[in-house]
Amino acid sequence: MTHHLSHFVRRLKIGEMSLLSTSPYKGTRDFFPSDKRLHNWMFDQIRSVVQGFGYLEYDGPMLEPFDVYAAKTGEEIVNQQLYWLMDKGDRKLAVRPEMTPTLARMVASKVNEEPKPIRWFSVPNLWRYERPQRGRLREHWQLNVDVLGGETRLADAELIQLAVEIFRKFGGEEHLQIRVNSRRLVNHVFSKVMGLSDDVAYKLSKLVDAKEKMPAEQFSAQVHELGVAGEALKSLDAFFGLKIENLLETFAGEASQELVDLMQTLKNLGVGEQVRFDPTIMRGMDYYTGVVFEAFDISPDNNRALFGGGRYDNLVSLFSKTELSGAGFGLGDVTLQNFLETHKLMPEFPSFYDVYCACADEKSWQAVQNEVKAWREAGLKVLVPLQMGALKAQFKEANRFAVPYVVVVGEQELESGQWSLKNMAKGTQEAVEPKKILEILKSS
């Protein structure tokens, strides 16, 4: 008491007596129990699909050495969006903005021991310093699914198939469109066909990545600024207007063949409806080397990207001399939740609780403990009062918590050996032997 007072006085003295804000840090969320229940439900659904494909869950530390991202994550994220700090040993650490480098680091550390193909997933929380807006927060949770090893076409196809299955699980696959492209094809067109230098090709890819966010004239002007004109510009326009049917005849070569084969395999897998070739899909990360894809909700109300990913053949080699090709995608909780809300695919949850055990006095409270324990062991969620007030107050409490059943125990019930069981929705009440209550509750 006194000790606490002394602290209180100390705070008063240095003028800190104003209340602290109850808001979470800007761009982050508090998950109150109803939010957390929904969040858990979403990722439980996802887990069941991903595990059905035999993917194993992994996790890594929230802070990673800064260098893990500096190498390949992309300039915008590293320079403008990373949360970083120096630890007391002068090590530069970053709060993870994405999971793929952690995955590559972990895989590299066991690259020779782990059986291939490696199919792993994770649900990390990730941080980026951004202006918070619909679908984009500073902290979000993201499903990461990756496969390393295997034939690239079949692995890429499995990932896209799996992503569609996740949306089918939620009942929303009809709204899904996955736009597929190939970095290898882009590099072929930009370098070999258009004859751009590495530097201009890189800048053009970043510009195309941002194309949707600017007016058409602005895009054209910036393409012009890069010195892309004449025949090169014609090739670029031809590329952007391409349909998959004409890809091979327009740009013959391995990169085109790969993409055509993948699209055929996806058709064979029954997800042809959900995919289409889109030569403007680039993805922000610098590490992609093959197929890239980005999924959108085709309904106009919710036009943000839902998930995206691609193939990164050289990422593990940042950490290991053994090369191992990989591909993966990330699916964020915020955009998914917006999607599910837009299409009314969120569930209505029943009451979280099963039964409230009202006790007339502390003797009864003590007497019910063994039964309550048995109910809990059987998987029921049981509330007992923490205040020995009137039974009326306990019923009020049970109501506020929306508990469907209330057991009432007092002197009379203890004597008769028949406890009172009330169905709160129906308002009915019956006298029951304590041993039979569990059975009734389990079957209700």
Place this chain on the structure above:
Amino acid sequence: MTHHLSHFVRRLKIGEMSLLSTSPYKGTRDFFPSDKRLHNWMFDQIRSVVQGFGYLEYDGPMLEPFDVYAAKTGEEIVNQQLYWLMDKGDRKLAVRPEMTPTLARMVASKVNEEPKPIRWFSVPNLWRYERPQRGRLREHWQLNVDVLGGETRLADAELIQLAVEIFRKFGGEEHLQIRVNSRRLVNHVFSKVMGLSDDVAYKLSKLVDAKEKMPAEQFSAQVHELGVAGEALKSLDAFFGLKIENLLETFAGEASQELVDLMQTLKNLGVGEQVRFDPTIMRGMDYYTGVVFEAFDISPDNNRALFGGGRYDNLVSLFSKTELSGAGFGLGDVTLQNFLETHKLMPEFPSFYDVYCACADEKSWQAVQNEVKAWREAGLKVLVPLQMGALKAQFKEANRFAVPYVVVVGEQELESGQWSLKNMAKGTQEAVEPKKILEILKSS
């Protein structure tokens, strides 16, 4: 390719060509799939117990405003152990070292709406800059269970009962000892009985908190340095030697009565075996105001604290004018895992996978997809090959992943409509109609 090469060349030029380390940041862990499976298992067991008591899961952001901890978390943590950073808007943020301030902030924001008592839990990862050692890492996951509102004695008792139930769930309750004290009692003894000033009382409590970590002579010397001598020292020694039976007669008053009543209630709840009064238990946090407790493994091999907590009557009032009494405890994953390993209470997991569907060629691979989909929807974990090599290689792969069943499909099986199902442990093989495979696998 070329674009990637340009990056490669850039890195080469600035001399960064050495491989990055595959180790996680010191004091943190990578959770490979077998680690993550164990971790999930531990917390699933815990969740089932905590939810049985009607506690609801919540979560908050990984970064919080620094001030949230500066007020009450305790000097050692804030000054020496906090990971903190400035964001690009010059806000000082801390990586959360504990969950209770986040809880208090969240509860304060809805203190009038939420029905009481509030029973919440969370499983956050927490960060402290410490020298890594057995049972103590820089990042760990911690169950946090809290109750706000209700009669303090019954709420404190429920928390301790719940903690014992967690250890009973793991089969380890016999090794558990929970040492219980009261900050209110300590303040009474230090201030009223011993007549210490607030400042000396505070320093003495910190010293007692560290008592176990130093030789007896060092402790005595430091007590002496604080000016505690004569009658005061005698009272301190008397206090440290007290048994619960003699508490009321030695230090009469409300604080003693509360503690005696709590111990009696715990006996009535059937956890008397696991608890004992220990006047040296202080707990590090500055915010505790009532009962405090710390649990130990009584086996000598594993003598670190397993969990600890207490009552913090004034924490919500940092954020809100409404006062609400609360109590809670934290149970860390590292010490729990050490405990379970010490007492051989860890499970042996069966294979993660249910079946591997070997395909002789891509035509078969495509033909099995519908059945595979049905198996996955029924909850089975099904691997398909990502490389259309020889069946022998696929069997080898199924073996490396320890898959218990392999279905084999090739031209012959597609023609006959009878697929081959192999039990890998027994080495037996049978020809089965595809539709019947699910049934066999589900019942195996």
